[in-house]
Amino acid sequence: MTIYGDDPDPPPPTYLLRNTLRKIRRFHKGGSPRHQIVILLGWLFLVYVVFRAHQYLFGKPSSPFLVCETPTHERSHHIILPNAPNKESLSRAWKTLQAVYDAHPPQPLELTLKSFKSLADFPNLEDIKNHTHISTEDAQASRNSHVQVTKKLLPYPDGLFSGQGIVMLAGGRYTGFATTGLGMLREVGSKLPVEIWVRDHQEENEEWCKELANDGIACRRLSDYMDTKLLEHGYQLKISSIFFSSFEQILFLDADNVPVRNPDGIFKSKAFTNTGVILWPDYWTHTGAPLLPYIVGLSDAASEVLRADQTAESGQLMWDKKRHWKALSLAAYYNYYGPQHYYTLISQGWAGWGDKDTFTIALQSLRQGFYMVPHKLVTLFVNGSSSGIGMLQADPTKPAAYEPMFLHSNIIKWSIRGFFCSGCADDEKDPVALSAWENAESSINRHLKEHRRIFSMEHMESMKIDPEPLIWKSFEHVACRSVWQHPDLCNRTREHMEQTFGYEFYGGDASPVSGGGGDQICRRIG
Secondary structure: OEEEOOOOOOOOHHHHHHHHHHHHHHHOOOOOHHHHHHHHHHHHHHHHHHHHHHHHHHOOOOOOEEEEEOOHHHOOOOOOOOOOOOHHHHHHHHHHHHHHHHHOOOOOOOOOOOOOOOOOOOOOHHHHHHOOOOOHHHHHHHHHHHHHHHHHOOOOOOOOOOOEEEEEEOOOOHHHHHHHHHHHHHHOOOOOOEEEEEOOHHHOOHHHHHHHHOOOEEEEEHHHOOOHHHOOOOHHHHHHHHHHOOOOEEEEEOOOEEEOOOOHHHHHOHHHHHHOEEEOEEEEEOOOOOOHHHHOOOOOOOOOOOOOOEEEOOOEEEEEOOOOHHHHHHHHHHHHOHHHHHHHHHHOOOOOOOOOOHHHHHHHHOOOOOEEOOOOOEEEEEOOOOOEEEEEEEOOOOOOOOOEEEEEOOOOOOOHHHHHOOOHHHOOOOOOOOOOOOOOOOOOHHHHHOOOOOEOHHHHHHOOOOOHHHHHHHHHHHHHHOOOOOHHHHHHHHHHHHHHHOEEEEOOOOOEOOOOOOOEEEEEEO
16 A cells, blocks of 8 residues: 555655655754744745645645545455365265255145235234134144254364355345455455355356455355255355355345454454354344244243344354254254244245244254344434444444444445446346436435435444545446446446545556556545
């Protein structure tokens, strides 16, 4: 990183001042103190005149410092790619578990999913208790199946997994979101290796994967390890990517999750080393069927024992597979029958239907401890409006006070093509719906058109973070330097960065650049 007083070429003002003072000492050692002060003031005035003339010639504003650096993705991080998991051994372990799951399904196999009267208001206790009907016989059969599955869970496979790393899902439109999350991981300083998982080769972008390999990020296909036809719903992909990942200790991030601080230290936190699992809270408490605790062995009859528990928000989770392998395998069972049965049993169709609480229920069923982050999530809103952006989740290494760590962008998905692309809906290879820049109804359309921040600076300052300029640096890489680079997209991106955040882009000869390339990304600060 280089810091200039004004421009990459001119010397900083501190150099001019030091040089002038050396000359003063050399030529004016004698004379009275009053005489020396007059001479000093004269020299300082001359320095000021020269400095202002220097600024005028270079045409740069005078006050902020210009901080320049090589684009993050073009700097060597020396991050070693993770080894590929052992396909044969892992596939064999999965097939063994799958046979157990197939032999012991829950009943009924298709649990009817019904909507609550309103999703705007949390359901009352009577509505929760009476929402899903399961017969006594089916409940007993499901409980018996659950007992058999827990007895037949495989022991931890020593030697198959190693190390620490980050796991993320991509594929389809989620690949665009993942480019932002991955870019931010490196922008905030993460040095951990990463695995990007997709369903199969049809969702894999080989050119993108080659780029990622230079940054310690490996692409994986679930179809290399299992029959992905079994995965009828996207919610089932998460548990599969964690199960097959080469890492023993994992930080999982959804594709639309944007870290706002470096998460590497979580692996060394007491929260993780003491328990082996960290989960983050969602907005509401449990809405599961009263027979859920009975079926998974937490009670001897229908019960409200889970009712006051906080539900989990699984846009990010930490998992030590060695310490919690059986709980992971039990959560896989819940997800194996998730769309047909367990997702509905656990949430009854209330907001959050999906995989998110299968991890918690599996841990509780096996009486394995975990750490639930004690701080409530914070909803982030679009600057100057009541439109939501996403959920800011807390740093688990700071238990005493809330400090944000992850932005799970579940409302506004951060993708430069989704923000600024023009005509990408007609892209046969990688289509993007009408971008926010094209869509006048988008909650951020005016922010993009008028070059305004999307995050509220007042909100950011109160939490002592400012991730938006770094997110746009990640955007700039995709628009100008990646397999998706396009001159128009790059120019719109850079124009917004220049107008909104004070960025400037220079080539190797310190000349401004546009449309792609650029050896230096600079930003005025102060």
